[in-house]
Amino acid sequence: MKLKDIPKEELELMGYDDIAYIILEESKKKMKITDLFQKICDALGLSEKDFENQIADFFEILTTDKKFVMLENGYWDLRTRHSEKLVIEDEDEDFEDVDYDEPEVEEETEDVFYDEEADDDTSDDDLKDLVIIDEDEENM
Numbered sequence: 837m838k839l840k841d842i843p844k845e846e847l848e849l850m851g852y853d854d855i856a857y858i859i860l861e862e863s864k865k866k867m868k869i870t871d872l873f874q875k876i877c878d879a880l881g882l883s884e885k886d887f888e889n890q891i892a893d894f895f896e897i898l899t900t901d902k903k904f905v906m907l908e909n910g911y912w913d914l915r916t917r918h919s920e921k922l923v924i925e926d927e928d929e930d931f932e933d934v935d936y937d938e939p940e941v942e943e944e945t946e947d948v949f950y951d952e953e954a955d956d957d958t959s960d961d962d963l964k965d966l967v968i969i970d971e972d973e974e975n976m
Contacts (some may be wrong), residue, residue: 838858838862839855839858839859839862839879842858844879844880844881847879847880848880851897852873852876852890852893852894852897853897853898853901853903853904855876855879855880856872856873856876856894856897856898856904856912857903857904857914859872859875859876860872860904860912860913860914861914865913866907866911866912866913867911867912867913868910868911868912869891869894869895869898869910869912870891872912873887873890873891873894874887876894898912902915903915903916905918
């Protein structure tokens with residue numbers, strides 16, 4: 837079904853991803869996200885302010901929907917039109933590049949988020965001034 841043949845009332849009930857799918861299917865070419873969403877806004881009669889307020893949500897929809905794929909230079913298209921390439925490197929090529937005479941040494945890094953002394957210093961002295969009161973005592 838073509839986008840122009842769908843009544844506006846029905847379009848309003850559809851999700852942006854469904855409308856984007858129809859637009860990309862009809863155009864048979866990849867599109868920038870701004871151009872794609874502008875076509876959606878035009879079809880729904882949304883204002884420029886709506887465009888600006890909802891473009892981020894539309895981007896999130898495209899990135900999470902498996903029907904779409906982001907291509908280079910910010911273009912989007914239907915995943916069905918693109919095949920995934922699996923690259924398998926020849927192990928012999930990698931073998932020549934590795935020098936096995938010198939073992940790789942990992943640098944020690946200081947863990948700045950963990951303070952060993954903090955665990956050891958915990959004592960009852962830290963809690964000697966702690967006073968626990970009930971809500972009733974607090975209100976008096």
